[in-house]
Amino acid sequence: MVDTDILIVGGGIAGAALGAALDGRRSTLLIESEDFCGRHATGRSAAFWLENYGGPAVAPLTRASRAILAERGWLSPRGAIHLSRGETGDALTRLEPLNRAQLEARIPGLRGDWRRGWSEPSCADIDVAALHLDCLARLRHAGGKVRTGAALATARRRRGVWHVALDDGEKLTASILVDAAGAWADEVALRAGVAPLGIAPKRRTMVQLRVARSGLRDLPLVTDIAASFYFKGESDRSIWLSPHDEADSVPCDAAPDEIDVAIAIARFEEVVDWPVEAVERSWAGLRSFAPDRNPVYGFDRVAEGFFWCAGQGGFGIQTAPAAAALAAAVLLGEAPAIDPAAFDPARFR
Numbered sequence: 001m002v003d004t005d006i007l008i009v010g011g012g013i014a015g016a017a018l019g020a021a022l023d024g025r026r027s028t029l030l031i032e033s034e035d036f037c038g039r040h041a042t043g044r045s046a047a048f049w050l051e052n053y054g055g056p057a058v059a060p061l062t063r064a065s066r067a068i069l070a071e072r073g074w075l076s077p078r079g080a081i082h083l084s085r086g087e088t089g090d091a092l093t094r095l096e097p098l099n100r101a102q103l104e105a106r107i108p109g110l111r112g113d114w115r116r117g118w119s120e121p122s123c124a125d126i127d128v129a130a131l132h133l134d135c136l137a138r139l140r141h142a143g144g145k146v147r148t149g150a151a152l153a154t155a156r157r158r159r160g161v162w163h164v165a166l167d168d169g170e171k172l173t174a175s176i177l178v179d180a181a182g183a184w185a186d187e188v189a190l191r192a193g194v195a196p197l198g199i200a201p202k203r204r205t206m207v208q209l210r211v212a213r214s215g216l217r218d219l220p221l222v223t224d225i226a227a228s229f230y231f232k233g234e235s236d237r238s239i240w241l242s243p244h245d246e247a248d249s250v251p252c253d254a255a256p257d258e259i260d261v262a263i264a265i266a267r268f269e270e271v272v273d274w275p276v277e278a279v280e281r282s283w284a285g286l287r288s289f290a291p292d293r294n295p296v297y298g299f300d301r302v303a304e305g306f307f308w309c310a311g312q313g314g315f316g317i318q319t320a321p322a323a324a325a326l327a328a329a330v331l332l333g334e335a336p337a338i339d340p341a342a343f344d345p346a347r348f349r
């Protein structure tokens with residue numbers, strides 16, 4: 001007799017969505033080391049849905065998630081415009097090209113060297129908080145438990161059972177251990193005596209800028225095809241801006257580096273002539289990538305009963321519903337709707 005069939009480590013969107021997708025079919029306990037779920041990557045995202053973000057293996061998860069997100073009212077239209085100073089990108093051929101006059105109409109004050117653009121109307125904002133809270137509520141409603149302020153310290157597998165010790169010394173047993181610890185995924189594996197996969201946390205910076213230009217709330221997501229910045233409207237006179245940075249980091253409570261904020265502003269000033277009035281706030285979070293940048297959903301081939309739910313990179317919110325359904329199916333030995341082969345941790349063993 002174990003305390004719980006499934007012990008999920010990590011209360012961000014990955015752990016919460018998987019817990020909800022299990023739908024009470026096994027007893028489930030989710031533990032989160034922080035005082036509330038969503039303090040790390042999940043609470044720091046730019047909150048957009050962009051169809052091909054993350055690459056071809058990820059896109060089916062993104063597409064399949066859209067219907068669920070839309071049906072629940074968690075998407076609001078935003079649209080994206082990808083800018084170029086001359087270069088073309090293969091992936092953009094399926095998008096509507098915009099000429100200079102059309103670009104100026106959509107982004108007034110756009111500087112002259114941005115000559116080409118492509119429109120991606122399907123880009124949308126995601127209500128991340130509503131999605132995340134709903135997952136936690138569904139997990140609880142199906143009989144699952146969520147404990148915050150509870151960190152996995154060590155875990156050892158003995159005779160088909162995980163013996164887990166929490167930081168405060170409490171002991172638990174579980175049949176399956178799910179590693180949904182985001183930037184800490186490899187660290188949690190090590191704590192369980194499992195060889196890490198090389199899940200690398202990378203810092204991404206966000207800046208909320210107030211500018212001397214109004215009417216920005218519905219500004220599309222503006223990116224460049226060289227992936228050196230993105231920004232979108234936040235309020236009438238403010239935007240969310242990122243320098244698209246990806247600095248290696250240890251797992252931690254990430255904070256923005258001043259230089260990345262300065263780089264973000266410098267890049268922004270090369271795009272539009274809107275005077276910058278103030279940095280209203282800035283933050284950073286860790287996006288975690290497996291070595292091939294695809295997420296990892298599946299049982300470890302070497303460590304019995306250890307299930308990976310990690311490496312969600314910069315697409316963990318927009319893929320959450322479909323990725324959780326896939327992970328739950330694999331975990332329960334059912335046939336997932338999407339081929340799980342690209343996400344199998346066996347590719348690294």
Ligand SMILES: Cc1cc2nc3c(=O)[nH]c(=O)nc-3n(C[C@H](O)[C@H](O)[C@H](O)COP(=O)(O)OP(=O)(O)OC[C@H]3O[C@@H](n4cnc5c(N)ncnc54)[C@H](O)[C@@H]3O)c2cc1C
Pocket residue numbers: 009010011012013014015031032033034037038039040041042043044045046047048049150151152153180181182183184188204205206284285286287288310311312313314315316317318319
């Ligand atoms: C700046 C930024 C912008 C982004 N923009 C987007 C976007 O627009 N769209 C999109 O889809 N995605 C975006 N992402 C990516 C998305 O936020 C992540 O993919 C997603 O939040 C990862 O969720 P997670 O649950 O794996 O990680 P987290 O939310 O970090 O959750 C992991 C949790 O595990 C807990 N934990 C760690 N160790 C232990 C332990 N030993 N015991 C118990 N708990 C533990 C941590 O405290 C943490 O709460 C962005 C990310 C960043 C940083």
